[in-house]
Amino acid sequence: MNRKIILLTQFILSFGGGMSNIALLTLITKWFVSANYVGIYSFCLFVPRVLLAIYIGNQVDQTKNLKRLLLLSMGWTAFFMLIVTGSVILEFKHFWWLVIWSLGYEIASSYYLPILTRLLVELFARAELSKLNASLSTAVTSANLFSGLIVTLAMWVVNLGIFLALDLGLYLLGLTLFLALKVEPKVLNESQSVESFGSLWNGVKVVKQLLRKNCYLAPVFYLALLFNIVLAPQSVYFAELAHNVFYDLKLLGVFNTLFVSGFLLGSLFYRVVDVRLKIHEYISAASVLVPVAFSLIGSTVKWLVYGGIVLLGFAIPLYNISTRIILQTKIKKDQVATVSNSYYALLNATQPVGLLGFPYLISLCGLSSILLGSAVLLALVTMVVLLSKQISSDLDLE
Known part of the structure; x- marks a missing residue:
């Protein structure tokens, strides 16, 4: 059951994310004309992925309840997505406003992959990991391919804000599916906490x-x-x-x-x-x-x-x-x-x-x-x- 939930949710999240990413980059180019804005936007989102990586990974390893942390991070991600989507639909054309809320989205969503990595190790046997990782890669790539084609074909006749709204709806669906995950809380010992905290940054x-x-x-x-x-x-x-x-x-x-x-x-x-x-x-x-x-x-x-x-x-x-x-x-x-x-x-x-x-x-x-x-x-x-x-x-x- 857990395997089906993870694979289906991975496809749904990747499909929605692929649509909104193309739509948002297209909107930034369209609204602010200069390609430099796309570069600044991409760089601003790149920084926390590197600077906060070990901090986020450490938090994931230190948490007793992976499912609760997953749902919490996805909830915050949905909140930031809602603000960005509303700003786009209402055509609030302020570059740094979009960057700030997109940055919040990026930080909140950065918890997803390390949590997923930890869940795979906790929930599945070693022998299953090879096919499971290949299946996840297939799900992500298929979703990106289909979503990219849809946005490319429809962007000239559909308001790009619609793609962000669809992404938000799909994200909430994924969050709902993860409610059905069966994950047992783990017990941490003191030595593990000290060792991990010592190498936090x-x-x-x-x-x-x-x-x-x-x-x-x-x-x-x-x-x-x-x-x-x-x-x-x-x-x-x-x-x-x-x-x-x-x-x-x-x-x-x-x-x-x-x-x-x-x-x-x-x-x-x-x-x-x-x-x-x-x-x-x-x-x-x-x-x-x-x-x-x-x-x-x-x-x-x-x-x-x-x-x-x-x-x-x-x-x-x-x-x-x-x-x-x-x-x-x-x-x-x-x-x-x-x-x-x-x-x-x-x-x-x-x-x-x-x-x-x-x-x-x-x-x-x-x-x-x-x-x-x-x-x-x-x-x-x-x-x-x-x-x-x-x-x-x-x-x-x-």
Whole structure:
């Protein structure tokens, strides 16, 4: 029962969130004209994801009643969603007003993923986690694909505030479904509380301890750091391809659809063949596919670019799902939210390097040169890592 509730709610929340995210970014662009406002808005929401990650993860690990914390955070999220939705429908065009309430929404909703991570570990056996994580990835990607298509097709004839209102309604439905979750409150001991509080704000220290205790995780983490920098400006790559390579802005929607379709295929592939391949093999495969995808996208042949985008989307869930399973199975249950949130916060902290640096490099050298250069760099690093057998079988489920 819990499995069905989590999967259905994940689809519902992702579907609504996909609609409102596109609608809100479109509205900001439309209301305030300059694209700089979109950048400022995105940056303001990016900051708490990094700065508050370990604090939120620690709170999740310290709570005795995960279900109550989940419902509380979702309730506050719905409150902030209501204010943003009302502001949009009433056309209250004040940029910083939207940023403030969106920031509240971002902080409240940031509790959802660490709580979900902890719930998966508490509620399901290790053997179930592989297929369950793949199913969750499939649900999220399917929802984003469908919601993106709906908004793209309907945004010209429907008030964009309607999409936010639909998201709010779907969110309240998801909150209601979670009422049926069966989760037993846990008992915390004093030593656990002291240890966790001591590392409350030190995400670097938490991840460092993780890598020191599990040295086979280090290559996966550092490879992910590099990939994260190169993949962060994905939207910049697609925009440059559409505008300056193929001179057709309509292709931007095509590129995004192809990427999400590839992501969906990768998630489905993981779910179907997880009994045949091991986690370290998925990570190795993803590490090889990404530079191949970049080399195809860097070509000037449209069909090769299409194939490269699908391949890039396909590779990412192979890496992401594997990493999620590793963290869920290699970390103690009473620390899984703190450590995993810290892990992803450090990865996300590298994104501004790619977001700020790569557009500048593209303006100097051109998109094709940067993509092909990135492909060569990633291929060399991957070759060294794989030939030295740094992606260890210790990563696999026991």
